[in-house]
Amino acid sequence: MDGRDSRETVGSPELGQTLHDFAAELYPLCRSITGEGVRNTFRLIQKRISLEMCEVPSGTQVFDWAVPLEWNVLDAYIKNRAGARIVDFKANNLHLMSYSTPIQKRMKLEELKPHLFTLPDHPEWIPYRTSYYQENWGFCLSHNDFVRLIDEEYDVVIDSTLQPGSLTYGESYLPGETADEILISCHVCHPSLCNDNLSGIVVAVMLAQAMALRQRRYSYRFLFIPGTIGSITWLARNEHIVSRIKHGLVLTGVGDAGGITYKRSRQGQAEIDRAMVHVLKHSGEAHHVINFFPYGYDERQYCSPGFDLPVGCFMRTPHSEYPEYHSSADNLDFVKADSLARSYTRCLEVLDLLECNRTYLNQNPKCEPQLGRRGLYRAIAGQQDKQLKELVLLWVLNLSDGHHTVLDIAERAEVPFRRVHTAVEALLSVGLLTECGGASNA
Numbered sequence: 279m280d281g282r283d284s285r286e287t288v289g290s291p292e293l294g295q296t297l298h299d300f301a302a303e304l305y306p307l308c309r310s311i312t313g314e315g316v317r318n319t320f321r322l323i324q325k326r327i328s329l330e331m332c333e334v335p336s337g338t339q340v341f342d343w344a345v346p347l348e349w350n351v352l353d354a355y356i357k358n359r360a361g362a363r364i365v366d367f368k369a370n371n372l373h374l375m376s377y378s379t380p381i382q383k384r385m386k387l388e389e390l391k392p393h394l395f396t397l398p399d400h401p402e403w404i405p406y407r408t409s410y411y412q413e414n415w416g417f418c419l420s421h422n423d424f425v426r427l428i429d430e431e432y433d434v435v436i437d438s439t440l441q442p443g444s445l446t447y448g449e450s451y452l453p454g455e456t457a458d459e460i461l462i463s464c465h466v467c468h469p470s471l472c473n474d475n476l477s478g479i480v481v482a483v484m485l486a487q488a489m490a491l492r493q494r495r496y497s498y499r500f501l502f503i504p505g506t507i508g509s510i511t512w513l514a515r516n517e518h519i520v521s522r523i524k525h526g527l528v529l530t531g532v533g534d535a536g537g538i539t540y541k542r543s544r545q546g547q548a549e550i551d552r553a554m555v556h557v558l559k560h561s562g563e564a565h566h567v568i569n570f571f572p573y574g575y576d577e578r579q580y581c582s583p584g585f586d587l588p589v590g591c592f593m594r595t596p597h598s599e600y601p602e603y604h605s606s607a608d609n610l611d612f613v614k615a616d617s618l619a620r621s622y623t624r625c626l627e628v629l630d631l632l633e634c635n636r637t638y639l640n641q642n643p644k645c646e647p648q649l650g651r652r653g654l655y656r657a658i659a660g661q662q663d664k665q666l667k668e669l670v671l672l673w674v675l676n677l678s679d680g681h682h683t684v685l686d687i688a689e690r691a692e693v694p695f696r697r698v699h700t701a702v703e704a705l706l707s708v709g710l711l712t713e714c715g716g717a718s719n720a
């Protein structure tokens with residue numbers, strides 16, 4: 279932790295714009311749980327961080343699931359009798375239901391209708407629909423366009439392939455001083471949807487860029503995976519190293535204008551949960567902390583009882599609470615540069631906290647040491663909040679008995695972690711503290 283007040287950078291317009299620009303670059307790609315859209319997404323990520331693309335063949339058994347067939351699409355449309363494309367995948371990839379099987383057929387409106395999806399409550403928006411595990415085809419369109427369809431014949435074309443291939447996930451690993459890992463996971467399986475999918479991706483990429491430049495106690499693993507089947511696949515292939523994961527976050531929906539929501543891990547009081555709650559409490563930002571429940575994003579798999587990993591979910595407005603969710607209204611306007619920047623900064627603060635959350639031993643435990651003699655009072659004298667700084671020094675000395683981490687002290691003293699950490703550094707510099715044990719976190 280470098281001691282700077284991260285609030286200075288939280289609202290940085292450049293940071294937010296960089297994140298938003300990257301989301302805009304990824305936005306047009308037609309992603310799904312498999313296929314070229316995901317690979318092309320990874321190719322753009324690879325321009326920013328080192329990322330390994332892992333291919334897992336269709337049919338591979340992963341716990342109770344099997345890796346599905348690979349889906350790709352070249353074109354899809356509905357043409358009216360006048361020859362106009364009235365629904366066109368090339369205009370917006372949400373128009374095609376993901377995993378639609380190929381078709382080329384002229385049909386009456388009556389036959390077509392069961393394959394059309396709209397949102398009557400939001401008649402201008404295009405819904406997002408998938409049919410991964412049941413072969414089907416469909417188109418999504420605004421309800422306004424739907425009600426304008428006249429009773430005539432339509433040419434329906436879906437030029438897609440659904441055949442054996444592979445599931446692709448991306449993995450970026452940054453080794454640290456220890457093999458203990460921090461996992462950051464986000465889903466990459468949605469087409470042109472911005473908060474759901476892209477916001478998590480761009481924040482994760484920027485966190486990977488930041489951590490690559492830092493001295494790291496922990497090793498870091500950034501996973502870019504298709505939702506559900508991706509985390510199941512990764513866990514099935516990496517069961518032997520899962521015990522290295524000491525802390526983890528699923529990032530999703532981190533770009534809307536709402537306040538932050540943190541969903542605790544199944545463990546509830548894991549270090550990641552306490553670290554996040556602490557950072558949010560002292561952030562001055564509106565936030566809400568909720569307990570784990572077995573629905574939502576990939577934390578469902580990481581927190582399944584056979585793994586029970588300390589992985590929480592960091593988001594803003596929960597998906598069930600904003601109507602734009604899974605529709606064309608979850609677009610680049612819905613996601614705010616400022617929200618992306620703030621989400622990034624909070625996550626980075628949590629990573630900094632975890633890196634610095636160590637346990638120390640007071641070298642002068644019998645009564646208080648004389649701080650003035652060691653220059654610590656003088657160092658404090660010119661500063662505004664002298665009393666609080668003194669009190670933090672005394673808290674650190676009092677609780678550095680080998681049994682309390684810096685976070686324990688920050689919680690007990692009710693002061694931000696970074697202030698406690700600054701006091702720790704001051705006391706280390708005069709030899710009043712030593713670090714307990716190795717770098718590894720018990």
Ligand code: ZN
Pocket residue numbers: 468474604
């Ligand atoms: Zn979604």
